[in-house]
Amino acid sequence: MPKYTLNVNGKARTLDADADMPLLYALRNDFGLNNPHFGCGLAQCGACTVHIDGQAIRSCVTAVSDVGKGKVVTLAGLGTPQKPHPVQKAYVEEQVPQCGYCINGWIMTAAAFLNENKKPNEAQIKDALSGLKCRCGTHMSILRAVKRAAEMA
Amino acid sequence: MTKMDKRSSSVSRRNFLKVGGALVVSVGMPVALDTMLGINAALAQGVRPPLAPDQLSSYIAVNKDGSVSAYFGKMDMGQGLFVSIGQMVAEELDVAFKRVKVIMGDTGTSVNQGGASGSTGIQLGGKQMRMAAAEARRVLVDMAAEKLGAPADQLAVVDGVVSLKGNAAKKVSYGELIGGRYFNVPLDWNKQTGNALYAPGKAQPKKPSEYKIVGQPIKREDIAPKVYAQEDFNTDVKVTGMIHGRMIRPEIAGSVPVKIDESSIKGIKGARVVHENGFLGVVADREWDAIKAAQQLKVEWSQVTPPFFDNTQLYDHIRKAPVRKRDDGKPVGDVASAFKTATRVIEAEYEWPFQSHACMGPACALVEIKNGQVTVWTGSQKPHFVANGVAETIGVPVATVRAIWVPGPGSYGRNDADDAAMDAAVLAKATGKPVRVQYMRDQGTGWDPKGPASIHRARAALDAAGNVIAYEFVSKGFSRVDVDTNGSKPAATLAGQLRGVPLGYVDGFGVPAESYVFENKLTAWETVAPLLDRGSPLRGAHLRDPVGPQIHFASESFMDEVAAAVGADPVEFRLKYLKDPRDIAVVKAAAEKAGWQTRPSPRKDNPSTGTVSGRGIAYSQRGGTTVAIVAEVDVDRISGKIWARKFTVAHDCGQIINPDGLKHTIEGNIVQGTSRTLWEEVTFNAKGVTSVDWATYPILDITEAPQSIECVLINRPELAPTGAGEPSIRAVAAAIANAIFDATGVRIRRVPFSPDRVKAAFS
Numbered sequence: 024m025p026k027y028t029l030n031v032n033g034k035a036r037t038l039d040a041d042a043d044m045p046l047l048y049a050l051r052n053d054f055g056l057n058n059p060h061f062g063c064g065l066a067q068c069g070a071c072t073v074h075i076d077g078q079a080i081r082s083c084v085t086a087v088s089d090v091g092k093g094k095v096v097t098l099a100g101l102g103t104p105q106k107p108h109p110v111q112k113a114y115v116e117e118q119v120p121q122c123g124y125c126i127n128g129w130i131m132t133a134a135a136f137l138n139e140n141k142k143p144n145e146a147q148i149k150d151a152l153s154g155l156k157c158r159c160g161t162h163m164s165i166l167r168a169v170k171r172a173a174e175m176a
Numbered sequence: 177m178t179k180m181d182k183r184s185s186s187v188s189r190r191n192f193l194k195v196g197g198a199l200v201v202s203v204g205m206p207v208a209l210d211t212m213l214g215i216n217a218a219l220a221q222g223v224r225p226p227l228a229p230d231q232l233s234s235y236i237a238v239n240k241d242g243s244v245s246a247y248f249g250k251m252d253m254g255q256g257l258f259v260s261i262g263q264m265v266a267e268e269l270d271v272a273f274k275r276v277k278v279i280m281g282d283t284g285t286s287v288n289q290g291g292a293s294g295s296t297g298i299q300l301g302g303k304q305m306r307m308a309a310a311e312a313r314r315v316l317v318d319m320a321a322e323k324l325g326a327p328a329d330q331l332a333v334v335d336g337v338v339s340l341k342g343n344a345a346k347k348v349s350y351g352e353l354i355g356g357r358y359f360n361v362p363l364d365w366n367k368q369t370g371n372a373l374y375a376p377g378k379a380q381p382k383k384p385s386e387y388k389i390v391g392q393p394i395k396r397e398d399i400a401p402k403v404y405a406q407e408d409f410n411t412d413v414k415v416t417g418m419i420h421g422r423m424i425r426p427e428i429a430g431s432v433p434v435k436i437d438e439s440s441i442k443g444i445k446g447a448r449v450v451h452e453n454g455f456l457g458v459v460a461d462r463e464w465d466a467i468k469a470a471q472q473l474k475v476e477w478s479q480v481t482p483p484f485f486d487n488t489q490l491y492d493h494i495r496k497a498p499v500r501k502r503d504d505g506k507p508v509g510d511v512a513s514a515f516k517t518a519t520r521v522i523e524a525e526y527e528w529p530f531q532s533h534a535c536m537g538p539a540c541a542l543v544e545i546k547n548g549q550v551t552v553w554t555g556s557q558k559p560h561f562v563a564n565g566v567a568e569t570i571g572v573p574v575a576t577v578r579a580i581w582v583p584g585p586g587s588y589g590r591n592d593a594d595d596a597a598m599d600a601a602v603l604a605k606a607t608g609k610p611v612r613v614q615y616m617r618d619q620g621t622g623w624d625p626k627g628p629a630s631i632h633r634a635r636a637a638l639d640a641a642g643n644v645i646a647y648e649f650v651s652k653g654f655s656r657v658d659v660d661t662n663g664s665k666p667a668a669t670l671a672g673q674l675r676g677v678p679l680g681y682v683d684g685f686g687v688p689a690e691s692y693v694f695e696n697k698l699t700a701w702e703t704v705a706p707l708l709d710r711g712s713p714l715r716g717a718h719l720r721d722p723v724g725p726q727i728h729f730a731s732e733s734f735m736d737e738v739a740a741a742v743g744a745d746p747v748e749f750r751l752k753y754l755k756d757p758r759d760i761a762v763v764k765a766a767a768e769k770a771g772w773q774t775r776p777s778p779r780k781d782n783p784s785t786g787t788v789s790g791r792g793i794a795y796s797q798r799g800g801t802t803v804a805i806v807a808e809v810d811v812d813r814i815s816g817k818i819w820a821r822k823f824t825v826a827h828d829c830g831q832i833i834n835p836d837g838l839k840h841t842i843e844g845n846i847v848q849g850t851s852r853t854l855w856e857e858v859t860f861n862a863k864g865v866t867s868v869d870w871a872t873y874p875i876l877d878i879t880e881a882p883q884s885i886e887c888v889l890i891n892r893p894e895l896a897p898t899g900a901g902e903p904s905i906r907a908v909a910a911a912i913a914n915a916i917f918d919a920t921g922v923r924i925r926r927v928p929f930s931p932d933r934v935k936a937a938f939s
Contacts, residue, residue, distance in 0.1 A: 044464045052463055057412035058405035060585065062537050063617040067870035070536060070585075099405035107404070114403045118395055118836070121254030121844055123402040124409060124536040124585040149879045156870055158536045158586045159254050160847030162881035164840065 027087050031056070032100030042088035047071045049087050050097060058098040059127050062156070069128020069155040073097045079135040098127050101134060110134045113172035121159035128155040133169045137176050145170065219315050220357040229287045229375050230365035232315070233358040235308035236265070242336050242351030244269060244276045246309070249289030249373070250301035251281035253557060253587050255841040255901055256396045257297040260833040264302050267389040268309035268381055269316075270333035271350065281581030283563045290371035291558030291662065292587065295721075295799060295899025298833055300371050302897065308363070311377025315361050319353045369560075384831060384893035391893070393836035410555040410582035411540040411614060418542065419446065420463040421603040421613040422470035424456045425623055428863045430483050430708050432674075435476035441469040449473065450606040454674035454711055457603050459611060467616070482862035483708040491527045491926075494631050494652055497704035501683035509696030514646035518637035522741045526634075526730035527926040530654075530858035531627040533719055534873050537585025538620025539596035543603075544610035545570075550577040552601065555584015556593040561662035565594065566601045569666050588720035588848075592624040594663025598671035618868035623670070625717030626858055628654035630685070632730030637696075642742035644753065646696035649688060649731055655703045656723050657684040658716040673710040681706065686723045688731035689797040689906075691756035699731075713865040714858070721902035724798060725852060725909055729927060732794035732910030736777065736917060745774045746793050746914060756797075758828050758890075762804040763795050765826035765888045770806035777914065778921040787812045789821075792914025794907035800898035801829040805846070807911035811919045816935030819880065820850045820912050825904055826888040830895035842904045843885050849908030851876035855928050 024039045029046075031054055038053040045064070050056040050073070059082050062070030066081040073082045075093040102108035107115075110133045120126050129152065136151040137143070143151070148169050157165065225231045237245040246265045252258045258278040266273040279285055289301050313333065320338035321328040324346055332341050339347035349355075363375035384390075401407035426432070432454040441447040446461035447469040458473055460466040485493065515521065542553040543566070550572060556562045559579035567574035584593055596613055603611040615623070630653025637646035658681045659668040666672025667680040685701035707714055739749035747767045754760050766772075770791070782788040787810050795804035808822040823846050832838055855874045859867040867873040909927055917923050922937050 041464065041468075048462075048464045051412075056405075057408055060409070060411060060537055061614060062585070063869060065617060065869055065871075067617075068536070097405065098403075102404070104400060104404050111403045115400045118256075118399055118840060120399060120402050121840070122536060122583065122586040123254065123399075123407070126402060130403070149881070152878045155878065156536065156875065157878075158534060158588075158848070158875065160844040160849075160851065160876070161840075162847050162876070162878050163843045163885055165878065166881060 025088070027090070029087070029090050029095060030092065031095045032097060040087050043086050045083050046073070046085045046087050046090055046095070047082040050082060056097050056099055060124055062124070067156070068125070069132060070125050072128045072131040074131060074135060077135060077138060079132045098130060101131065108134055109172040109175040110137065110169065113168040113175065117164050117168040117171060119161055119164040119168050121161050125155070125157045129157070129165055133172065137173055141176065143173055148173070219319055219360055220354045221360045222357050224358050225360060227285070227287060229369065229373055230363050232308060232311055232361035232363055232377060234287050235305060236312040237358065238350045238354045240351060240356035242275065242349050242355055244271055246276055246278045246305060247286040248278050248280045248301060248305060249286040249560065250297050251292055251557070251581050252297070253292045253901070255844065256834070256837040259394055259396050259837055260298050261302055261305050263389045263392065263394060263833055264306045265309040267387055268306055269313050269336070271336040273389050273394060275336060281559045283560050284578045284580070287373065288369045288560035289373050291556070291560060293371050293557065293661070295901035295903065296371050297899070297901065298897045299799065299899045302833070304374055306381050307376040310379040310381045311361065311363065312359060314377065314379035315359060316350055316353055320348050323348050323353065387893070390833050391891070392834065394834055395836060408582065410542070410553050410584045411537060413542050413553045413582055415542065415544050415610045418610040418612055419459050419461055419607065420466035421457050421459045421600060421611045422466045423599055423613065423615065423619060424458065424470050424473060424475065425619060426477050428477065428480055428482050429713055430711065431477040431480045433475050434478050437474035440474040441472050444469045444472070448607065450603050452602070453676045455602060455671060457599060459603055459607055484714065484860050484862050484864065486862065487529070487858070487860045490529065490629055491631055494629065494704055499652070499702040500705050502700060502702045504698065504700045505687050507698045508694070509646070511646050511648050511696045511698040514696040515637045518645065519640045520638040521635055522638065522738050523635040524734055524737050524925060526632045526733060528630050528726040528729060529927060530629045530714060531719060531852055531856045532621050532858055532867065532873055533588050533591035533624045534621050534875065535586035535588070535591055538615035538617055539592035540584065540612065540614035541593070541596040541600040542610060542612040543597070543600040545604050548576055550601070552577065552579040552597055553582050554579055554593060554597045555582065555587060556597055556663060557587050557589070558662040561664035562594060562597045564664040565598055565666065565669060569598045569669070569671055570601050570605045589718035589722065590625050590659065590661050592620055594668070595670045598663060598666070598669040602671050621873050622865040622868040623713045625659050625715050627719030628656050628716035628723065630654070630723070630726050632727065634730060634734035636734070636738045638742065644694050644738060647692070647694045649699045649734070650702065651685055651687070651727055651730070652702040652704065653685060653726070654706060654716040655681065655683045655685065656716050656718060657682050658706045661718050670711060679710055686727055688727055690731065690795070691759045691797070692753040693755045694753065714860065720848065721798065721905050724796070724902065724906040725849060728794065728796045728906045729909035729913065732796065732907055733913045733923070733925065736792065736910070736914040737923065740777055740917070743776045745776055747772055748774060750793070750795065756802070758802050759795065759797065761890065762802050762826040762828050763793070765890060766804035766806045766824050767793065769826065769886055769888050770808070770824035772806060777918040779918055782919055785813055788919045790915045790917070790919025792911050792916070792918055794910035794914060796903070796906040798899070798903035798906055801827070801900060801903040803827050803904045803907060805904070805907045805911040807908070807915045809912055809915040809919060811916055811934070813920070813938055816931035816933070816938065818854055818912065818916065818929050818934060820854070821883050823882055824886045824888070826890060827900070827904055828890040828892065829898045829900045829903065831893045831897040832889060832891040833897055835889055838889060838900050839887050841900050842887050845902065845904040846885050846908060847876060847881065849905040850882070850912065853909040853912050853927055853929060854880070855930060857928050
């Protein structure tokens with residue numbers, strides 16, 4: 024079984040895994056980072072989203088062998104209560120999640136988007152987040168939070 | 177700090193109190209108040225009384241530091257219920273809100289209050305917690321009276337400190353009185369468990385005019401831990417020696433494995449098959465290996481006649497299927513005779529498909545069997561019932577099973593969580609190891625219990641003046657309880673059904689919940705048999721507001737149809753026949769807030785092409801709550817696409833505990849209701865369900881979110897609080913349908929209103 028060394032949240036992490044094993048399982052089971060969730064395994068929902076080199080990607084369909092030297096950042100690496108990312112801060116202020124299982128997708132995607140788009144309008148925000156899923160129907164809160172974060176950023 | 181505390185999952189309740197620094201004062205067996213021990217020793221003890229509904233200690237504990245633990249036998253499915261429960265407990269106890277910790281849904285620390293069920297978290301669960309907290313305060317003040325040598329009526333309580341009125345220096349805190357010991361106080365239990373459990377003490381709760389904490393918009397403290405990745409879901413729980421399981425379901429529903437080639441997975445580390453009748457699972461040491469094993473395992477399935485048909489034939493099937501049970505409810509007058517005298521009869525029929533819970537993640541469960549004790553970590557809404565189900569499924573005494581609820585990947589009723597718990601239990605017993613099972617997406621969406629499909633026939637008899645003299649409404653559909661509302665019986669879960677347990681399904685549907693007064697009125701329901709009697713991906717079950725959206729889509733669309741037929745404004749038409757003053761109030765409040773213009777639908781000034789706008793109203797009751805919704809929609813006549821642009825919701829659930837939580841709950845209901853109305857439909861063919869992921873079972877996208885949802889929260893502090901978890905999803909579909917009619921003059925009578933269907937309706 025091949026060995027891989029990945030850069031995750033600024034640390035070098037090593038694991039033995041099949042080349043086709045999705046990054047999601049390495050993060051959750053080998054590195055103990057529970058924040059990216061299994062939602063569909065099909066890149067349809069976003070619950071597993073992490074950043075690789077600043078881009079929001081779906082870790083459920085990204086093979087560990089494809090990560091290479093890419094810098095992986097999970098929700099746990101995005102910010103902390105002491106030093107929150109604006110999207111996290113806005114998420115708390117707007118009390119967004121209900122069940123909360125979807126939040127990796129929205130927060131990591133919004134963070135990557137706001138990094139590239141400083142003053143987005145509502146339509147641009149919606150387009151950037153299109154395709155992500157929230158089953159509890161917190162759409163209104165999500166939009167309020169991302170708009171709030173855009174103003175903070 | 178009041179947050180959703182799950183530490184009880186690793187620490188027993190007894191230890192939890194010790195960890196909190198408890199002074200353990202053992203006075204042995206419970207003692208009566210009139211013993212020589214004195215009141216303080218009689219009311220509190222170091223030995224924990226049995227975890228039983230008639231013990232105050234089963235609901236409330238004061239820790240050594242004076243903080244309060246509230247043990248709650250219901251749980252929060254994401255709407256912040258525990259905040260409201262904490263508010264009710266803090267209010268009655270006169271402690272600061274932040275000093276109350278609500279510990280939910282662990283069978284080791286709470287009694288069975290029914291789990292999350294029917295929007296009763298506050299209505300029934302909170303009612304009990306309020307009474308328990310009031311009793312705890314009464315007892316604590318009695319204890320303080322003895323300690324301070326003053327009559328109880330001369331004492332006041334502020335933030336958990338009891339002091340003499342007029343001499344604040346003479347004081348004692350709750351922590352000093354009982355901290356770390358247990359209440360030894362019996363309650364007047366009604367001998368019911370589940371939702372109906374009620375066990376008040378001698379105390380009367382506060383008057384609403386005295387409230388300081390109830391009614392405040394207190395925010396949730398579980399949000400930040402989730403956002404900063406510090407909060408675990410039930411999918412994240414791990415125990416030593418845990419292996420991973422995956423289930424394998426047949427391509428043709430009803431077929432069972434007849435030949436399993438275990439050599440097909442022999443190269444996968446730790447891979448092993450668990451098979452019993454129709455039950456087929458695999459386990460492996462690593463999760464990805466379990467997934468691969470499930471994919472690679474070669475299985476020969478029995479040849480069976482595909483049990484279903486193409487979903488396009490669904491409604492014809494329901495129409496023709498024999499009625500298994502009919503319930504005529506409480507008819508008023510003589511409908512049949514009244515129709516014979518009618519000047520005019522309005523009739524319509526509506527259709528609603530099977531819908532999936534389609535939770536954000538497929539269900540997951542972990543079961544560990546160790547030293548004769550079974551521990552289940554489950555996201556099920558009803559962990560106490562899960563403990564019963566696991567005990568029966570694997571044949572162990574229920575007293576040896578502890579089910580610990582940990583928030584799962586979403587839950588809106590009887591979803592796949594109970595099935596996952598039973599599957600994990602069977603795998604854990606077969607392998608002798610702790611097994612974590614998570615379903616794959618196609619199993620979560622394809623094989624979860626479904627909201628049942630139905631048709632609804634409505635007719636109204638009018639006299640010459642256009643008055644409604646008779647109304648008849650009959651629903652016919654699959655039962656909402658093909659499988660039970662909880663997993664307490666093997667007959668109600670896939671693991672039980674697939675291993676051959678006889679079924680015990682019953683018939684259940686419902687009737688419109690409204691207060692329209694017609695001289696002759698009949699609202700009835702009929703059920704038809706399930707298409708496959710066991711192990712079915714189309715088994716009817718409870719999905720958020722069970723059968724409410726279906727029934728009220730039809731009944732409230734029909735009210736609009738009758739209003740249009742007589743040329744009446746839809747609001748005025750409803751007000752003419754509504755009886756309940758609270759119903760009248762919500763209809764008026766929603767209309768007023770929305771700026772409703774009085775005129776009949778459809779509007780006359782819309783162009784016949786392009787995008788047109790319209791407004792519609794619908795209303796319904798649910799369990800004592802009443803809600804009116806005005807929807808404003810844009811309809812693209814070319815593409816058939818609907819944008820439900822604006823909602824105005826008037827909501828009356830009696831006394832409001834937390835307006836902030838209520839507003840978020842309403843928003844979720846409206847958006848999920850819009851999703852179910854515009855997009856959601858389980859598709860299937862003869863073999864099984866074909867809507868198995870987010871591409872084949874689409875839900876409302878963020879680009880389709882409404883522009884605004886305005887809430888009018890009608891607070892009635894003098895009325896006991898009723899539910900909010902579901903009532904506001906109920907009338908969403910009808911409000912949208914009525915708005916589409918207003919915009920276009922076209923009536924859509926089948927859900928979902930997908931673009932193709934809407935476009936077809938225009939042609």
